[in-house]
Amino acid sequence: xxxxxxxxxxxxxxxxxxxxxxxxxxxxxxxxxxxxxxxxxxxxxxxxxxxxxxxxxxxxxxxxxxxxxxxxxxxxxxxxxxxxxxxxxxxxxxxxxxxxxxxxxxxxxxxxxxxxxxxxxxxxxxxxxxxxxxxxxxxxxxxxxxxxxxxxxxxxxxxxxxxxxxxxxxxxxxxxxxxxxxxxxxxxxxxxxxxxxxxxxxxxxxxxxxxxxxxxxxxxxxxxxxxxxxxxxxxxxxxxxxxxxxxxxxxxxxxxxxxxxxxxxxxxxxxxxxxxxxxxxxxxxxxxxxxxxxxxxx
Amino acid sequence: xxxxxxxxxxxxxxxxxxxxxxxxxxxxxxxxxxxxxxxxxxxxxxxxxxxxxxxxxxxxxxxxxxxxxxxxxxxxxxxxxxxxxxxxxxxxxxxxxxxxxxxxxxxxxxxxxxxxxxxxxxxxxxxxxxxxxxxxxxxxxxxxxxxxxxxxxxxxxxxxxxxxxxxxxxxxxxxxxxxxxxxxxxxxxxxxxxxxxxxxxxxxxxxxxxxxxxxxxxxxxxxxxxxxxxxxxxxxxxxxxxxxxxxxxxxxxxxxxxxxxxxxxxxxxxxxxxxxxxxxxxxxxxxxxxxxxxxxxxxxxxxxxxxxxxxxxxxxxxxxxxxxxxxxxxxxxxxxxxxxxxxxxxxxxxxxxxxxxxxxxxxxxxxxxxxxxxxxxxxxxxxxxxxxxxxxxxxxxxxxxxxxxxxxxxxxxxxxxxxxxxxxxxxxxxxxxxxxxxxxxxxxxxxxxxxxxxxxxxxxxxxxxxxxxxxxxxxxxxxxxxxxxxxxxxxxxxxxxxxxxxxxxxxxxxxxxxxxxxxxxxxxxxxxxxxxxxxxxxxxxxxxxxxxxxxxxxxxxxxxxxxxxxxxxxxxxxxxxxxxxxxxxxxxxxxxxxxxxxxxxxxxxxxxxxxxxxxxxxxxxxxxxxxxxxxxxxxxxxxxxxxxxxxxxxxxxxxxxxxxxxxxxxxxxxxxxxxxxxxxxxxxx
Numbered sequence: 002x003x004x005x006x007x008x009x010x011x012x013x014x015x016x017x018x019x020x021x022x023x024x025x026x027x028x029x030x031x032x033x034x035x036x037x038x039x040x041x042x043x044x045x046x047x048x049x050x051x052x053x054x055x056x057x058x059x060x061x062x063x064x065x066x067x068x069x070x071x072x073x074x075x076x077x078x079x080x081x082x083x084x085x086x087x088x089x090x091x092x093x094x095x096x097x098x099x100x101x102x103x104x105x106x107x108x109x110x111x112x113x114x115x116x117x118x119x120x121x122x123x124x125x126x127x128x129x130x131x132x133x134x135x136x137x138x139x140x141x142x143x144x145x146x147x148x149x150x151x152x153x154x155x156x157x158x159x160x161x162x163x164x165x166x167x168x169x170x171x172x173x174x175x176x177x178x179x180x181x182x183x184x185x186x187x188x189x190x191x192x193x194x195x196x197x198x199x200x201x202x203x204x205x206x207x208x209x210x211x212x213x214x215x216x217x218x219x220x221x222x223x224x225x226x227x228x229x230x231x232x233x234x235x236x237x238x239x240x241x242x243x244x245x246x247x248x249x250x251x252x253x254x255x256x257x258x259x260x261x262x263x264x265x266x267x268x269x270x271x272x273x274x275x276x277x278x279x280x281x282x283x284x285x286x287x288x289x290x291x292x293x294x295x296x297x298x299x
Numbered sequence: 300x301x302x303x304x305x306x307x308x309x310x311x312x313x314x315x316x317x318x319x320x321x322x323x324x325x326x327x328x329x330x331x332x333x334x335x336x337x338x339x340x341x342x343x344x345x346x347x348x349x350x351x352x353x354x355x356x357x358x359x360x361x362x363x364x365x366x367x368x369x370x371x372x373x374x375x376x377x378x379x380x381x382x383x384x385x386x387x388x389x390x391x392x393x394x395x396x397x398x399x400x401x402x403x404x405x406x407x408x409x410x411x412x413x414x415x416x417x418x419x420x421x422x423x424x425x426x427x428x429x430x431x432x433x434x435x436x437x438x439x440x441x442x443x444x445x446x447x448x449x450x451x452x453x454x455x456x457x458x459x460x461x462x463x464x465x466x467x468x469x470x471x472x473x474x475x476x477x478x479x480x481x482x483x484x485x486x487x488x489x490x491x492x493x494x495x496x497x498x499x500x501x502x503x504x505x506x507x508x509x510x511x512x513x514x515x516x517x518x519x520x521x522x523x524x525x526x527x528x529x530x531x532x533x534x535x536x537x538x539x540x541x542x543x544x545x546x547x548x549x550x551x552x553x554x555x556x557x558x559x560x561x562x563x564x565x566x567x568x569x570x571x572x573x574x575x576x577x578x579x580x581x582x583x584x585x586x587x588x589x590x591x592x593x594x595x596x597x598x599x600x601x602x603x604x605x606x607x608x609x610x611x612x613x614x615x616x617x618x619x620x621x622x623x624x625x626x627x628x629x630x631x632x633x634x635x636x637x638x639x640x641x642x643x644x645x646x647x648x649x650x651x652x653x654x655x656x657x658x659x660x661x662x663x664x665x666x667x668x669x670x671x672x673x674x675x676x677x678x679x680x681x682x683x684x685x686x687x688x689x690x691x692x693x694x695x696x697x698x699x700x701x702x703x704x705x706x707x708x709x710x711x712x713x714x715x716x717x718x719x720x721x722x723x724x725x726x727x728x729x730x731x732x733x734x735x736x737x738x739x740x741x742x743x744x745x746x747x748x749x750x751x752x753x754x755x756x757x758x759x760x761x762x763x764x765x766x767x768x769x770x771x772x773x774x775x776x777x778x779x780x781x782x783x784x785x786x787x788x789x790x791x792x793x794x795x796x797x798x799x800x801x802x803x804x805x806x807x808x809x810x811x812x813x814x815x816x817x818x819x820x821x822x823x824x825x826x827x828x829x830x831x832x833x834x835x836x837x838x839x840x841x842x843x844x845x846x847x848x849x850x851x852x853x854x855x856x857x858x859x860x861x862x863x864x865x866x867x868x869x870x871x872x873x874x875x876x877x878x879x880x881x882x883x884x885x886x887x888x889x890x891x892x893x894x895x896x897x898x899x900x901x902x903x904x905x906x907x908x909x910x911x912x913x914x915x916x917x918x919x920x921x922x923x924x925x926x927x928x929x930x931x932x933x934x935x936x937x938x939x940x941x942x943x944x945x946x947x948x949x950x951x952x953x954x955x956x957x958x959x960x961x962x963x964x965x966x967x968x969x970x971x972x973x974x975x976x977x978x979x980x981x982x983x984x
Contacts, residue, residue: 095334098332098333098334190334192334192335219334221333222333222334222335225339227331229329230326230327230328230329231328231329231330231331232328232329232330232331233331233332233333233336233339234330234331234332234333235332235333235334235336236332236333236334237334238336240336242336242339242340243326243328244339245350248349248350249339253338253339256338257335257338260338
């Protein structure tokens with residue numbers, strides 16, 4: 002598992018550059034630690050054989066092959082049920098923040114979106130990608146073809162953070178424009194009016210979408226570990242503030258914790274999966290959250 | 300409040316430094332992009348105000364520190380108003396009970412007259428007054444005495460054999476004035492003969508004592524001073540069993556002295572020598588006294604040099620001088636080498652050593668080792684062999700006898716050492732170490748011997764060798780030596796191998812020197828350190844010595860390393876001048892006597908007795924009377940009285956008294972210096 006997590010390390014992924022590779026590395030790295038895979042055998046269409054592992058159900062053993070080769074093989078089947086996933090990636094200027102000069106929230110969110118897309122398309126889910134800031138800047142409609150991944154990855158690769166966040170407006174827009182219900186995956190730093198955000202999410206939930214919120218936060222945003230005299234400049238509004246962070250740290254952490262608690266409680270009450278991601282942590286938490294949601298749907 | 304050194308207040312202008320720094324310093328902010336400013340804004344107002352407060356507080360603290368330092372240098376004084384009717388009279392009496400006060404003329408002794416004056420002074424004071432009496436020779440303070448107690452103490456006062464210690468008296472006076480009797484009216488009385496020695500101490504006082512009234516009275520004779528003293532004596536030497544001593548006699552008075560000087564020991568006394576000195580004259584007289592023949596052991600001879608009677612002070616007419624007489628006069632050294640020129644450098648060094656005054660006379664004889672005969676060993680006190688050859692094996696039993704009889708066997712080892720003979724000598728306990736394989740490795744000695752205090756070698760020479768930087772002398776090789784179980788390693792090479800080993804055998808000593816392999820008995824004998832090295836190897840030398848101390852010095856009895864080692868303890872009992880037994884600690888081959896108990900003899904209890912003479916400090920009994928004008932000037936400078944204070948400070952505060960404030964200021968300053976970083980750090984949070 003330790004080896005596989007290498008492919009989930011955002012810093013490592015940032016060195017790859019190529020989005021396709023990023024997505025594959027992340028997902029393969031994630032699966033390398035999961036045995037047996039729960040995402041085969043939901044169909045009657047034969048897909049593949051694989052070697053029998055202790056714990057596999059005997060009903061899936063191919064006895065014909067056993068008769069011929071004296072070896073135990075498990076029959077695998079093509080998945081039939083699929084769903085539509087809408088990946089909403091916040092591309093506002095605040096997402097370009099990178100506290101310690103490492104991976105920015107935008108990059109982290111992009112890796113996550115790429116990995117999820119790869120995973121979904123490999124499971125034959127239709128996947129849509131929506132990039133937004135104060136409005137939707139890019140909308141790639143849902144497709145389940147494998148080649149669709151290239152379109153998504155290209156869009157992610159050329160995406161540049163810009164503009165202010167208008168998350169609530171965007172959520173309402175998406176809620177109004179999506180016909181088919183599915184999984185809505187929101188990757189954002191949620192730096193907008195909280196009440197408006199909740200209204201937007203509630204709108205999606207009202208339309209029977211399954212909503213997962215990946216709240217991407219930088220380590221510095223969570224902890225404010227700066228030292229010395231600092232002039233902060235807001236990435237979106239360009240407002241400046243001179244301060245001595247040590248003196249504000251305790252209060253800041255308290256307020257951020259309140260903010261996060263509020264989001265978690267409100268989303269929890271609405272049946273929305275909420276996952277706070279620190280950009281210094283591996284991506285597997287996000288993938289686990291998605292897969293858990295996917296499993297519940299099956 | 301006023302300041303004694305107000306000029307230092309100008310130093311307070313340095314407060315401009317932190318002020319300017321505060322005004323000019325602008326905080327340098329690092330620019331950082333951020334996203335969640337709305338979470339910072341709430342705390343920002345609080346932080347800015349707190350930072351401003353912190354800056355202001357730190358500025359104030361730093362300014363206060365600068366100002367306090369300036370004020371401290373200006374020596375602040377606080378004017379304290381007298382409580383009307385609430386003041387007491389406190390008297391400080393400095394009574395000189397030094398030995399010079401024992402001087403007696405037709406009207407009695409100085410000391411008796413001083414006591415009478417003190418008694419009169421006490422009787423004339425107020426009944427509720429407090430008295431503090433200091434016997435300035437012994438340094439004893441009798442404090443907070445009533446009138447009757449003070450009278451009793453003055454009458455009980457005795458003369459001490461020593462000098463007056465004025466600094467102790469004044470420091471005690473200042474301390475008591477500051478701490479206990481701050482609001483009281485203080486009067487000081489000093490009664491002394493104000494000899495030049497005492498007056499010099501007053502002159503050297505830097506800090507004046509603040510008092511309300513000062514009285515002093517020189518106790519002097521109306522007649523010309525009549526006193527001569529033996530102030531010093533030095534041993535010239537012993538020749539033909541006659542000890543010659545130079546004695547310094549001084550006429551401290553104004554009357555011509557015609558006296559007789561005699562040296563006296565337990566065995567007898569010298570012929571008296573006529574002493575004739577005019578007023579103030581100082582002369583050296585030589586006296587000779589017969590002494591017994593020197594034995595094998597060092598002995599101590601107490602000699603009293605006395606002037607015949609005839610002046611006002613008898614205590615300084617005798618000088619106590621202990622003379623140590625060496626056990627040996629000559630040391631026979633046998634140098635045995637494989638070749639005649641083997642020992643050339645060593646012999647040269649020994650000749651030089653022998654010619655120095657501070658060492659025994661060495662009679663040196665050179666032979667070849669192969670020609671060594673038992674008779675040579677019986678002649679020699681010290682045998683030095685350049686190497687170990689088979690001939691030494693033949694003489695092993697003779698060598699053993701030689702060492703048991705107290706002989707000293709010094710053996711150098713080079714690579715030509717005969718291994719079988721070496722083993723034979725080692726097994727017979729003659730060699731301190733068994734030489735083994737030769738190592739041709741260049742090495743240096745340790746800078747200092749590992750055991751410079753070892754018995755059997757001269758530790759002064761060991762220290763001297765360190766000063767010669769023997770650690771810079773390159774040795775070209777050495778032998779791997781196995782140390783004898785009873786031997787001690789005195790010196791190491793820097794690579795850890797042994798260089799000098801020592802072993803006791805009977806009453807004799809065996810030393811093995813692991814020299815280099817360059818056929819020259821080692822580079823040491825070629826170096827400047829060769830003489831010191833010879834002395835180190837040959838051991839301590841007994842020379843005629845003198846042992847006398849002033850009674851205000853620490854008395855040290857030269858007991859020697861061997862004495863301490865043989866006694867096997869670190870503390871000894873000695874008899875001091877007052878006839879009491881006191882404990883003395885051993886340190887560096889001396890016994891340290893903490894209190895000689897007067898003048899006379901200090902000696903060890905037990906045999907052989909070791910003596911030291913204790914005498915009056917030089918100049919103590921100089922009876923030259925003080926010049927009145929000079930005395931007035933000195934006393935007015937040493938004692939700052941109330942009137943002078945008022946004039947020097949404010950000029951009008953006659954009902955006020957000054958309290959020095961520097962201690963308070965120091966405490967406040969320390970507090971501020973401690974608080975400043977704490978405040979700075981605390982406010983950062």
